[in-house]
Amino acid sequence: MLSYILFIATIGGIYGLLALSLNLIWGGVGMVNLGLAGFFAVGAYASALLTTVGHGPIAAGWLIALVAGGVAGLVVTLSTTRLREDYLAIVTLGFAETVRLVASNEIWLTRGTDGISGIPGPWKRALGPDFNAVYFLIVVLALLVVFFVMRRIDRSPYGRALRAIREDAQVAQVAGKPVLRFKTEAFVLSAAIAGLAGALYGHFTSYIAPDxxxxxxxxxxxxxxxxxxxxxxxxxxxxxxxxxTLLESSRFFVEWIPGVTAVQRAALKELLIAVALIVVLRLKPSGVLPERVPPAPRPS
Incomplete structure (x- = not known):
């Protein structure tokens, strides 16, 4: 039971990194990125290939995942500088599907749909059954570092400039803010965090595949x-x-429903998640912890 809880807590921490990544550009700059899974995959494959094929150290794999995610984010941003809102969302969604299809078909590089197995975990053999607990601490450490950086950005003049761009990019540009540079920097940092999350996921599960x-x-x-x-x-x-929590708890709830097939259970699971989130957003339209915009400092 403890091992299962640690597994869920670790995956939750990795999802937390992805949430911080998305919050930076969607909540901070107002850019809709539907390709988050693509940057997640880029980081996972970059680290997996370096540590399995290249036999590099795991720490180098995490670092290369950060770089690979950031570079992918830079390429996507520079190719979509003139796109806004729905069009940017479509392009990023297409990027994610392109990454998944490349991973499925370029067998010489990614081993195709068979995936990459045997991805090493830090001190996995030496730790044995304690590996999940140690890896959870590693994920928590990475999560705290990223969270601290995001909070510093949120409360800094840089973060206020990002929110100004979110509210009205034209007004921010008239005020002298380099809107394109701010958007590019935020997108690259967000993609790098998603890449790191992918690397942490791959080294935790020891296996990744396009699906x-x-x-x-x-x-x-x-x-x-x-x-x-x-x-x-x-x-x-x-x-x-x-x-x-909703994903895992709904798994147990649908098992108690008699007379349904496995496919129906999967559909009911998604239905329960949707209903629960609708209730949450109905009660808290701005979220459980709504945004609090700190006041600008007074001039001395």
Whole structure:
């Protein structure tokens, strides 16, 4: 039972990183990124290939995942500089599907739909059954570092500039803010965090495959940020664990329903999650922890 709880808590922490990543650009700048699963996959495959094929250290794998996610984010941002709102969302969704299809078909690089197995975990053999507990602490440490950075950004003049762009990019540009540079920097940082989350996921499960990076992951993270509180890092974390709790608890609820098939159970599970989140958003339209915009400092 303890091992199962640690597993869920670790995956929840990884979802928390993805939620912080999405909250930075959606809650901070107002950019809709439907390709979060793609950056998640880029980081997972980059780290997995470096540590399995290249026999590199795990720490280097995490670092290369950060870089790979950031570079992918930079490429996507530079190719969509003139796109806004719905069009940006469509392009990022297409990017995620492109990554998944490349991973499925380029067998020489990604081993196709068979996936990459044997991804090493830090001190996994030496730790034995204690591996889940140690890895949970590693994920919590990464989560705290990213959360601290996000809070510092949120409360800084840089964060206020991002929110100004979110509210009205034209007004921010007239005020002298380099809107394109701010958007690019935020998107690259967000993609890098998603890449790190992918690397942590791969080294925890020891196996990755293209069907693990479906668009449904992006949907779950959007639900997490919306239910936790858009624009607030703490809300993103609360939402991530809320969604994770709903995902796992609904698994047990549908088992108690008699006379339904496995396919119907899967559909009922998604229905229960949807109903629960509708109730949360009905009671808390701005999320469990709504955004609190700190006042600007008074001039001395």
């Amino acid at each position: 693990m990076f479906l668009p449904l992951i992006t949907v779950y993270i959007f639900l997490a940020v919306a239910s936790g509180g858009t624009g607030r890092p703490a809300g993103a974390l609360v939402g991530a664990y809320l969604v994770m």
